[in-house]
Amino acid sequence: MQRRRISILGSTGSIGVSTLDVVEQLGGREAFEVVVLTGRDNIDLLARQAVAVGARHAVTSDASRYAALKERLAGTGIEVAAGPDALVELAGLPVDWTMAGIVGIAGLAPTLAAARSGATIALANKECLVSGGALFIDEIEKAGSTLLPVDSEHNAIFQVLDTAQPDAVERIILTASGGPFRTWPVERMRDVTPEIAAAHPNWSMGRKISIDSASLFNKALEMIEADRLFGAPGRRLEVLVHPQSVIHSMVGYRDGSVLAQLGAPDMRTAIGYALGWPARPALSVERLDFAKVARLDFEAPDETRFPALRLAREAIAAGGLAGAVLNGAKEVALEAFIDGRIGFLDIALIVEQAMEAIGAPAATGIDAVYEADKAARGFAAGRCGVTRA
Ligand code: NAD
Ligand code: MG
Numbered sequence: 050m051q052r053r054r055i056s057i058l059g060s061t062g063s064i065g066v067s068t069l070d071v072v073e074q075l076g077g078r079e080a081f082e083v084v085v086l087t088g089r090d091n092i093d094l095l096a097r098q099a100v101a102v103g104a105r106h107a108v109t110s111d112a113s114r115y116a117a118l119k120e121r122l123a124g125t126g127i128e129v130a131a132g133p134d135a136l137v138e139l140a141g142l143p144v145d146w147t148m149a150g151i152v153g154i155a156g157l158a159p160t161l162a163a164a165r166s167g168a169t170i171a172l173a174n175k176e177c178l179v180s181g182g183a184l185f186i187d188e189i190e191k192a193g194s195t196l197l198p199v200d201s202e203h204n205a206i207f208q209v210l211d212t213a214q215p216d217a218v219e220r221i222i223l224t225a226s227g228g229p230f231r232t233w234p235v236e237r238m239r240d241v242t243p244e245i246a247a248a249h250p251n252w253s254m255g256r257k258i259s260i261d262s263a264s265l266f267n268k269a270l271e272m273i274e275a276d277r278l279f280g281a282p283g284r285r286l287e288v289l290v291h292p293q294s295v296i297h298s299m300v301g302y303r304d305g306s307v308l309a310q311l312g313a314p315d316m317r318t319a320i321g322y323a324l325g326w327p328a329r330p331a332l333s334v335e336r337l338d339f340a341k342v343a344r345l346d347f348e349a350p351d352e353t354r355f356p357a358l359r360l361a362r363e364a365i366a367a368g369g370l371a372g373a374v375l376n377g378a379k380e381v382a383l384e385a386f387i388d389g390r391i392g393f394l395d396i397a398l399i400v401e402q403a404m405e406a407i408g409a410p411a412a413t414g415i416d417a418v419y420e421a422d423k424a425a426r427g428f429a430a431g432r433c434g435v436t437r438a
Contacts, residue, residue, distance in 0.1 A: 052078075052079070052081055052082040053080065053081050053145045053146060054082045054143070054144040054145050054146075055072070055081050055083055055084065055144055055147065055148070055324075056084050056085035056086070056087075056142065056146075056147045056148070056163065056168070057072075057083070057085070057086050057087070057148045057150060058085075058136075058140055058147060058148060058149055058151050058156065058163070059087060059149075059150035059152065059156070059174070060087060060098055060150070061088030061089070061090075061091040061098070062088075062150055062255050063253070063254050063316070064148065064150035064173040064255075064316060065086075065088070065098075065148070065150045067315075067316045068148045068150060068171075068320050068324075069098060069101075070317060071317050071320045071321045071324055072324070074321070074332060074333055075324060075325070075330055077102070078102065078103055081102075082105075083102040083103065083104040084105050084142055084144050085104065085105065085106045085108060085139045085140065085144070086098055086102070086104045086107050086108070087110065087136055087140070087151070087159070088108075088109055088110075089109055089110045089111050089114075090109075090111065090114070092109060092114050092117045092118050092121060093121065095107055095118065096122050099122060099125070099127050100122070100125055104127055105127065105128060106127065106128045106130060107122060107127050107128070107129055107130075108129075108130045108131065108135055108136050110132065110136045110155065111131065111132075112131045112132035112133075113131075114131060115129065115131035115132070133155075133158075136158075137158045137159050138162070140158075140159035140160070140162040140163045141162035141163060141165060141166045142166065143167065143168070144163070144166070145169065146168060146169045146171065147160070147164075147168040147169070147170055148173065148199075148320070148323075149163065149170055149173055149174045149177065149199075150174065151174055152174065152176075152257055153174075153176050153257070153380055154176050154180050154373075154376065154377065154380065154422050156174035156177060157174075157177050157181055157185070157415075160172070160174060160177050161177075161181075161185070161188055161415070164188060164192045164196075165188070165192045166192075167193065167194055169194060169195040169196075169197060170189065170194055170195070170197065171197050171199050171320065171323035172196055172198055172199055172200070173199040173200060173316075175200055175270045175271060175274045176270070176380075178273070178274045178278065179270045179273045179274055179372045179373070179375070179376045180372055180373035180376045180377070180418055180421075181415070181418050182273075182277060182369075182372050182373070182412055183277070184412050184414065184415055184418060185277075186277060196278075197323040197326055198274075198278055199316070199320055199323050200271060200274060200319070201297045201298075201318075201319050202224065202275070202298040203275060203298070204310075204318075204319035204322055205298035205309070205310035205319075206221055206223075206275065206279055206298050206310075207278075208310045208322065209300050209309065209310050210300050211300075211302070215281060217302050217303050217304070218279075218300060218302060219284065219301045219302055219303045220284060220285040220286070220287055220300070221275055221280075221284065221285070221286050221287070221298070221300055221301075222287045222298060222299040222307070223268065223272060223287065223298050224288075224289050224290075224291040224296050224298050224299070225265065225268045225288055225289065225290050225291065226250060226251050226252070226262065226291065226292055226293075226294045227265075227290040227291075227292055227348075227350075228249065228262045228264070228265060229245070229248055229249065230246075230263055230354075231290065231292060233354075234354075235354050235394070238354070238394060239392055239393065239394050240392070240393075243256075243260060243386060243387045246259070246260045246263040246386075247259040247260050247263070249263070250292070250294075251293070251294040251314045252294065252314045254316075257383060257387075260383060260386070260387070261379075261383065264355065264357055264393065264396055265350070265355040265357045265358055266379050266383075266396065266400075268288060268350075268357065268358060268361075269358055269360060269361035269364075269375070270361070270375075270376065270379075272286060272288065272358070272361040272362070272365065273361055273364055273365060273375070286365075288350050288358060289347055289348075289350070290348045290350050291345065291347050292346055293345055293346065294314045295312070295313075295314075295342055296309045296310070296311050296345065297310050297311065297319075298310065312334075312337060313335040313336070313337055315334045315335060317332060317334050318334055355397075356397040357400070360375060360397065360400055360401055363404065364404065364409075367408070369408075369410055369411050369412050370409060370410040370411070370412050370417060370421040371404065373410070373418050373421035373422050374403055374404055374409070374410070374421055374422075374424070374425040375400055375403075375404060375425075376425075377403070377421065377422035377423070377424070377425030377426045378399055378400045378403035378404070378425040378426070378429040379396065379400050379429075380426070381399075381425075381426045381429035381430050381433060382395065382429050382432075382433060383396060385433035391433050395433075399429050400429070402428070402432060403428045403432075406428055407421070407424050407425055407428060410424070
């Protein structure tokens with residue numbers, strides 16, 4: 050049998066490690082030829098992964114780590130490359146399937162390169178859709194590539210959305226765990242540290258997405274992502290807090306039915322669905338024990354304590370590249386919070402100020418995405434020195 054050629058962008062991250070686990074579960078080297086693995090800082094892990102799966106290329110986006118990676122892979126026959134240009138070039142090598150698992154806007158160019166080469170894109174990197182918006186989808190369509198959402202909520206919606214009857218869909222219900230501060234008064238949230246904010250109650254994820262889950266900026270990005278993927282005139286987009294993270298999202302239909310996808314909080318189910326699609330492969334992941342789960346709780350989100358949700362709604366309404374502005378400002382503010390330069394509540398404050406100052410630039414082309422991102426970053430960087438809520 051012909052092996053499927055795959056690349057994993059961001060293989061050293063949380064999504065990347067889970068993807069390699071799924072690849073192993075679904076046949077490993079017998080079933081897959083791993084063409085490219087990429088990472089940035091964790092050269093040891095990247096080298097170990099590349100050797101374990103017999104990758105053809107290992108790439109670090111950090112040019113200064115070339116020698117270190119080269120040394121680790123000496124004698125293995127694995128090709129080594131480094132730097133952002135090499136990353137984009139190798140992401141564009143022809144493969145059947147690419148996992149887009151880099152975090153942030155840095156994932157946009159390599160993901161586009163993969164799509165342009167015709168690979169099916171398993172999209173974990175939400176920033177491609179949030180910042181690239183309609184332009185990203187246009188590029189995917191132009192390339193004739195297929196986009197499979199991996200973000201658990203969007204994967205859930207993808208699984209239960211009846212695409213044969215688009216008019217029957219009334220609402221998309223994105224579930225949210227509410228994060229570690231779901232019940233906290235705002236005064237208590239003011240002084241939280243990055244360590245506390247990164248401790249997600251249900252999901253084990255990368256540090257940045259975990260902190261974004263605490264501020265609900267992750268859900269804000271996911272609202273924009275859902276609007277890009279599943280939005281249609283007359284269709285409502287709702288956010289529902291569901292602390293157990295068992296229902297991964299739902300679709301409401303015009304006959305009153307609501308279809309949901311449920312599962313243990315483990316990204317390997319969504320990754321496996323994208324790797325097996327359109328088939329549903331067997332996966333060794335935890336099965337839901339409903340008696341143990343015992344109850345499912347729901348509550349409306351609080352947009353006063355979590356302004357990120359309101360900002361996402363405003364970005365969707367504004368259209369254009371408002372999503373790129375929201376995300377660019379958020380990425381800078383998040384870094385500043387991690388570095389201890391601003392407080393937790395300042396993240397939303399700075400994003401809101403950036404959106405007010407920059408507005409929604411016109412989506413004239415991919416270059417405009419980078420310009421909007423840069424403008425938002427510049428604005429936010431200026432504010433990060435002087436703001437403290
Ligand atoms: P992570 O921080 O664990 O890993 C990110 C990966 O990207 C690593 O391989 C890292 O080396 C690489 N990387 C970081 N900065 C880079 C740069 N500037 N250039 C090139 N490579 C870079 O992140 P993660 O949690 O795996 O998330 C990856 C993406 O998937 C994010 O967009 C996130 O929002 C999304 N996502 C993650 C989860 C999850 O459970 N972890 C769930 C849904 C969606
Ligand atoms: Mg998600």
